[in-house]
Amino acid sequence: MLATALMAVSTLASLAGLVFDDRLLGGQPIWAKPLKFSVSLLLYLPTWAWLLSLQRVPRRWTWWTATAIAVLTTLEVVLIVLQVIRGQASHFNQATPFDDGLFQLMGAMITVVWVLNMAQGVVLLRDRLPDRPMAWAIRGGIVLGSIGIGLAFLMTGPTPDQLHALQQNLPVEMRGAHSVGVPDGGPGMPLTGWSLTGGDLRIPHFIGIHAMQALPLLALLLTGAAARRPRLADPGVRARLVLLGTGVYAGLLGLVTWQALRGQSIAAPDAWTLLALGALVLATGLLAGRILRRTPDPVAEPVPLG
Known part of the structure; x- marks a missing residue:
């Protein structure tokens, strides 16, 4: 929670930077990146703290890994x-040994975070929760969140232009990119900067993490709507709807990943993307209707998270 407080301070500082510092980096306001990271962690850190608080038996090693x-x-x-x-630039920058060293350090740190996140997730999946729909929501969130963190590694490989320069033994200041099919720094969406x-590739990374x-x-909203x-x-109905929501979220994650890897902007989907999205929406509606029409199951025993 101390880290969460620091992210709140960083968010305010970044907002101030956007107001008072007019520098651009890669075609975007230079303070946009720390703002996005701070806001994302402002959501991630307290959520993970809450998940760890659900352990039936606190474990010393999970405290250390959370720290x-x-x-x-x-x-x-x-x-x-x-x-x-x-x-x-903080990411992909190898213009100097210092810049490259910082990026390599950040890559190593996020790898450790990813591994620790998954290790803690396995422990959480083995605990039980009395609330069946929330148990399934946490299960799906942990799995998809871990996938979302891992998708960041798709950005670290060299682009075709960078790879060609490396093969020619030419100096390359940036290795890796957010964008696919176009150079980083082109026209982007407000605030997010998405191409x-x-x-x-930042889009599936973001969507995955925030599962x-x-x-x-979703589980909380369904519980609130039950009145x-x-x-x-x-x-049982709410649990099946949460499972459906998890499947839909996974489908959306797969769709935006496929779209990004094809070099297609989120703002300009082609016919295949729209067809896939339409199929996902149609399947969601049909399955949700079927779940709501089914005869209620008897109240089940609490299920394990894993």
């Missing part, structure tokens, strides 16, 4: 801010 995650993610933002102050002209908030929120919709009073 390591908090320290490493905070240090990641500190290094991003340091590069902003220097006027340099408007090509694919952008840990979206799916438990007005008697059909939702059955925990």
Whole structure:
């Protein structure tokens, strides 16, 4: 929670930077990156703290690994801010040994965070929760969130132009990119900076990570709606809807990943993308209707998270 407080401070500082510092980096306001990281971690860190609080038996090693995650993610933002102050890119930058060393350090730290996140997730999946729909929401959020973190590694490989330069033994200042099919730094969406002209791997990375908030929120909304919709009073119905929501979220994650890897902007989907999205929406509606029409199951025993 201390790291969460620091992310709140970093968010305010980044907002101030956007107002008072007019520098651009890669075609975007230079303070946009620390703002996005700070806001994302402002959601991730307290969510993970809440998930760990659900353990039936507190474990000493999970406390230490949670502390390591908090320290490493905070240090990641500190290094991003340091590069902003220097006027340099924090990611993919190998223009100098110092810049390259910082990026390699950040890559190593996020790898450790990913591994620790998955290790803690396995422990959480083995615990039981009395709330059946929330149990399934947490299960899906942990799995999809871990996938979302891992998708960041798709950005670290050299682009075709960078690879060609490396094969020619030419100097390459940037190795890796957010965008696919177009250079980084082109026209982007406000605030997020997601490419408007090509694919952008930050989109599936973002969507995947925040499954840990979206799916438990779905479970909470269904529980809240149960007072007005008697059909939702059955925990089995809500659990099946959460499972459906998890499948839909996974489908959306796969869709935006496929779209980005094809070099297609999120703002300009082609016919195949729209067809896939339409099929996902249609299947969601049909399955949700079937779930709501089914005869309620007897209240089941609490299920294990794993």
